[in-house]
Amino acid sequence: MSNIDLADVQLASSETARRINRDIVLELTRANQPLSRADLSRSSGLQKSTVSQIVEQLIQEKWVCEGALALPPRGRPSTLLKLNEDLVAIAVDIHPKQATVATVDLNGRLLSRSIVPLTSDPLASTKLMTECMLRILPALPRKSIEGIGISLPGRVDPKTQRLIFAPNMHWPEFDLKKEIEETMGLPVKMENAATTCMLAELTFNRIPGVRDIVLVTVSEGVGTSVFANGHLITGNRGMAGEFGHASLDPSGHLCSCGRRGCWETFASCGAAIRYYQELSPKSRTVAFHELLQLAEEGDRYAAQALEKQALYIGRGLRLIIAGLAPSVILIAGEITSVWGRFGPIIEKEATEDTLGGEFPRILPSHEGEIARLRGAAALVFQRGGVREEELESNRGSRQPEG
Numbered sequence: 001m002s003n004i005d006l007a008d009v010q011l012a013s014s015e016t017a018r019r020i021n022r023d024i025v026l027e028l029t030r031a032n033q034p035l036s037r038a039d040l041s042r043s044s045g046l047q048k049s050t051v052s053q054i055v056e057q058l059i060q061e062k063w064v065c066e067g068a069l070a071l072p073p074r075g076r077p078s079t080l081l082k083l084n085e086d087l088v089a090i091a092v093d094i095h096p097k098q099a100t101v102a103t104v105d106l107n108g109r110l111l112s113r114s115i116v117p118l119t120s121d122p123l124a125s126t127k128l129m130t131e132c133m134l135r136i137l138p139a140l141p142r143k144s145i146e147g148i149g150i151s152l153p154g155r156v157d158p159k160t161q162r163l164i165f166a167p168n169m170h171w172p173e174f175d176l177k178k179e180i181e182e183t184m185g186l187p188v189k190m191e192n193a194a195t196t197c198m199l200a201e202l203t204f205n206r207i208p209g210v211r212d213i214v215l216v217t218v219s220e221g222v223g224t225s226v227f228a229n230g231h232l233i234t235g236n237r238g239m240a241g242e243f244g245h246a247s248l249d250p251s252g253h254l255c256s257c258g259r260r261g262c263w264e265t266f267a268s269c270g271a272a273i274r275y276y277q278e279l280s281p282k283s284r285t286v287a288f289h290e291l292l293q294l295a296e297e298g299d300r301y302a303a304q305a306l307e308k309q310a311l312y313i314g315r316g317l318r319l320i321i322a323g324l325a326p327s328v329i330l331i332a333g334e335i336t337s338v339w340g341r342f343g344p345i346i347e348k349e350a351t352e353d354t355l356g357g358e359f360p361r362i363l364p365s366h367e368g369e370i371a372r373l374r375g376a377a378a379l380v381f382q383r384g385g386v387r388e389e390e391l392e393s394n395r396g397s398r399q400p401e402g
């Protein structure tokens, strides 16, 4: 028997069923394109007439378009369907010092990418980002821009869509969404960077059959997105998953959140740079990508600093494994570019003397920084459809036709 929350009852109307079936058809098209209506009917189990109706609607809404004719050895030729690549989202990946502004099509392909430097002034920074967007648009005359998706190093209140916790940004309270919507005349959706990475994995990569994934982003901070029992967990005010700010040592280094010894003060890229300075005080200050480069070139202090960071990433993962028992943990961030060297350290530390049961698979996320951009685009492409978590929980359980 399923557990029904009586405080939030929503009856499955025929409209809901139609929306779910529509999204199943859309997802099957994404995964198997190009394909015919008959293929869709076979793989969804939906009647041909239902599939045809949904496809007509998707063509009208410009999500799907007709392509080549397939000529089977016997029978009538059929028109193949694919996702409409002319549907494009502007994707923005915001970091404390810079933002990447990109255009991404419905298949998750990156069409353009520009870097914009940011300052501690949110209004001036937003102006730089919108100017960049306005420069990009004329280069896409035949594309239909659906909206703007933003990946942020912080938490966004799901109700108000305001940034409520972004300790690394050092921005005062600011309505980023309203400012960009007013300038661009396009809808804006925002999400935490870890969640956008998770959405990119769920939308464009798929880890078949896995319903328990924790994704950890390691950059200026350490962020986490939790997909448990097939649902994205948001928690009260969207604050779930702040493992990066769980304190491992109350007398440790001061964290950007104001507390001491948070996991991120041990495991972030900033922590690795600090370890390097401690080991080699006479060296110049380096950026994280330079640290990776130095380690590759044989600098033993750089290697030791990264080993220590990897050890602490693994140590923090123990908390996640004990609390959530995920089947897969995905690590996103620059450190994945040297996964062969430091991944095993993370894995060994995380899975040493854990509780009973199976160890999770600990893997690098597929595409590093591009994941944030594709995830930000996925936020836009969810428009009008059922949300990803509903889709996930209903996948495989086809809804009654109507």
Ligand SMILES: [Zn+2]
Pocket: 244, 245, 246, 255, 256, 257, 258, 259, 262, 264
């Ligand atoms: Zn903290």
